[in-house]
Amino acid sequence: MKDLGPLHYFLGIEVIPFSGGLFLSQQKYACDILARSSMTGCNPIGTPLAQKHNLRRNDPILVDATNYRSIVGALQYITLSRPDLTHAINMGTLDYGLRLLSRSSLSLYGFSDADWAGCLDTRCSTTGYCIYLGANCISWASKKQATVSRSSAEAEYRSMSTTTAELTWILYLLRDIGINLSTPPVLFCDNTSALHLTVNPVFHARTKHIELDVHFVREKVAAGALVTRFVPTHLQIADVFTKALSKEAFQRLRSKLGVMLPPTSSLRGRALDGTYIKVNVLTDDRPRYRTRKNEIATNVLGVCTQDMKFIYVLTEWDDSTADSRVIRDAVFRTNGLRVPKGFYYLCDAGYINGEGFLAPYRAECYHLNKWTEGHQPNTPREFFNMKHCLARNVIEWCFGLLKGRRAILRRKSFYPIRIQCRIHNHIRRKMPIDPLENELSEVTSGQGIDGDVIRYVETSDIWSTWRDVLAKEIFNKWRGARH
Template sequence: MDKEIGALELNHTWDVVPLPHGKFPIGCKWVYRIKYNPDGSVERYKARLVAKGYTQQEGLDYSETFSPVAKSVSVRVLLCIAAIKGWPLHQLDVNNAFLHGDLEEEVYMSLPQGYHSKGGCSTDARPLVCRLRKSLYGLKQASRQWHAKLSTTITEMGFVQSKSDYALFVHSKGSKFTALLVYVDDILITGNDAQCVADLKALLDVKFGIKDLGTLKYFLGLEVARSDKGITLNQRKYALEVLTDSGMIGCKPMKTPMEQHLRLSKDEGELIDDPSQYRRLIGRLMYLTLTRPDICYAVNRLSQFLSKPRHPHMVAALRVLQYIKGTPGQGLFFSANSDFQLKAFCDADWAGCPDTRRSLTGYCIFLGETLISWRSKKQNTVSRSSAEAEYRSMASTCCEITWLLYLLEDFKIEHSKAALLYCDNKAALHIAANPVFHERTKHIEVDCHLVREKIQAGMIKTFHVRTNLQLADVFTKALGAPAFLDLISRLGLLNLFSPNITYPQPLQDSEAISTAEAALVLRGAVKKIKQRSKPEAVINEGRQTRARRTKEQKKKKGLNDSSNSSISILLRKLLETQILFTMDAFFCIKEFFHFAAPSAVMVCLNTTTLHYCIPYGIGAAATEYIKQFCSTRVSNELGAGNRHGAQVTVGAVMVLVVLEATIVSVALFCCRYVLGYAYGNEPEVVDYVAKMVPLLRLSISVDSLGLQEAVDGCKSGPMSIWEHII
């Protein structure tokens, strides 16, 4: 608190004066926050003095409050251009940004709590207050004043403020170019003029005091990764937080975000008890659409029922979370080998809203091969035909293309060719190309005919595309899994963490062996058998032989045919334990087996909480590889400050311990490695590993004493593992 007061006084934020007659001071309060290091340790305890801006009166204490911020499309265009041209990306953060804005209004604030003595004593009966000279956090005009001060400082260096996006500033001198994008106090800088970037950093540091965060990696919840092939943009951390907060981290993944042909209405179903939960979930999903166009349509439909959400709406929202569970790391990819040709796809779903019978507009725009802009929105008026709905969709797309052309011009990108616009409705294409007015088009608003003007000016060129190749279909309707996955792949989305996703398949009736028994049968090395077409009699004979061998193996291990045996129950409980089986651990296991045991058998575990294909039969040959792989991966995760990733790596190896007792030493090594190298004796890590130890000891007992003895020992042992699992 003393440091905060000292910084405010050093910045000349206020003057202590007696309160003038007729003036009323606004209050203030302290806000406390704990700052953590990447490894979870406490960095510092922070206190910030905040004004009670909600007590300000409009016209007296403030007038205008609007402050521009960078548009999400501008951020994507900036990253796309930087990827193609190979420009470096720098990130800056301004310290105490709002404290640098100059106030134009006469605002008085009461003295901070605990520091009344610093104001001294008043010579009359009037109380002492703070006359604010500069803006303070909490004031309604604080963000506006800060942006005005920053804009003035940047333009004095020769930067030009863009008219397409007022948060974008560009500097051009010959062949050298520098661009700066501002979002409140977060700044992105790119360009080919290294000297200009260095001068800009030095000036901002002198004026405001900045924190140079180096190369762009994390910006407004967007995770950025760069390689020679391009730049990836995703929100994996945010997606996992949404799943965790909603209690859906252990749900079964789905292939599509919405059921095919689903029509939601505002009057169907019962009202939910807590509408705030639905509104909070939809709000978080809306922010996730910044890098996830695949859920744009579903979120747009669900956001129309925020006033009175019902049970069908909540079920559909949870379906979106199930889809996100399967692809938490999916995002955009900005290719480095691309051009600057604008291409757009537009589509409409005629009378798609069952309540208002209004149509839905959907479009997506590419810069070269990179998706930079998309939209899914209900139209303002009812269309009399599908051609009219498509024509309105073309008009909305033309407006976005026009704005993007202006934005590219600010980036000094020449776009001499006409932008390509693809539509799957021939009637709408004819209306756009020919100046006809008849009973089907004369009622359309005049502004929609800008499509025709842009075509005549040579700015846009229209083409017809087949419906099955219409990429904008994913923004106007709920599609089936094959069509949806095909269009998503054509949009250029990339899952950096799991490029190939295997979705669970239900067990067939012919697979009579239970899950627990199948786990026992498949322990150990498994040879890959080449599949051939055989007669039915040979197949039946082979099934009988395998069943007989299975029965003999069960007798040797002391098993009976009853599915209710204690051994079967124990194995099923192990498989249903949610301590280990998360989607991250599943992908980690899959990565192990992709290199270590390509011929491992995949068995679907049909339990209540686990529906993923877990590989069995790793054998002892891959032990050394997994040991080296795990230690390297843990080191990389810890070096990047990802504690969760390190825990998932160790948890995945411990899953393998339960399934294959031959690598117990590997898991114990990883357990000691993480505890000794990274976390010391932190309580949460000790608790995390303590949950794994009973499973490790059970696996050791199974390997040395036999399964039945291990079960009996767990029932009576001091660890009470039986009670822990049950």
């Protein structure tokens, strides 16, 4: 047996390792399908299937049924790394793939959903489910039910039966490879009537016609081998497998499936940004901290890793301080921000584009909405800004989570902001279903990095030239993979 080294490509699936796990992509395979179907020049749209759209048998007859079956089979293979394409497919997200985290809890749970009589010809319903092991989505499906359901509760109950069968199989598979779970699997459903059927044979007159094998869900619950729980409809992840959704709802559920753009190998720097946090200060200091919105707030510089943990926080600056001055102060302090030679932080255009601080190009598109709507970059600078925006956006999420969890930060804070950042880091580590779980990184006034560090912060022509080279390199690599 020959060792071929780390896995990079297997049966049309590209495997991209990153610091937190693996990323599975079928971008090249998807481009090949577009070429086979003569659709490489078609325009992507935000919603590939209109809401409340139902397919019927009287759709136009296909010119080449064999070619159609071939394309459908190929598209089914793509869903191995793209669970979001199980119900409807669009070409606007070729770069997306499935993220699998190496650090994750061993809790098994699933989401089950069903529409009701969605097929206008047979009036059969559609079952949809997704199953997670920790933060990783490991199994999913969207399939038409074999029989007609007389109510939405019955359709949901049949869907729960299908999902329970898959959960049971995965549970046995884990046991075969030596992984024994400490808690029974949990099955989430958004239909209360169906949940009642799993614990008590209520409404017997309405359910006596249901096949006996469907009722094994109730048997699993009674034996303690399965736990069923209610989940609100807006949090029902399996919704994406049963019906066409609005763009906003689809993108929200897609991210919960772990489907996203690949980790950027060339833009792995940590991210930094500033935000305003309301504070309580002495009366004499209030004019200094009064913002243009007439609020008393401090300008907080935060630096975080790609798993949304704060590693450096600098407070005390007022509203009028320029971003470039704040970053210089952070570097010049005795226990300030340490930037080792050869590393960099991702920052926005308001900061300096110099050694250790990588800013995007000015006068180029830098809005995430444009790229999520399916538009493709045409120049190295556009592609660089897209990748930069996606990677740097982690600090925006980090501040958003911090303020969302700590209500006192949305009002006047009487507590040290660094302490609250430590609490945020602790929550990131302790959340059992956190999508980016990792070890705790303490927030201190300095990182304590040994070795040669950057001590002079200024714009640099050499650094700008290196940015141009990097932009062309990653753009050409991306364009080459598409052709």
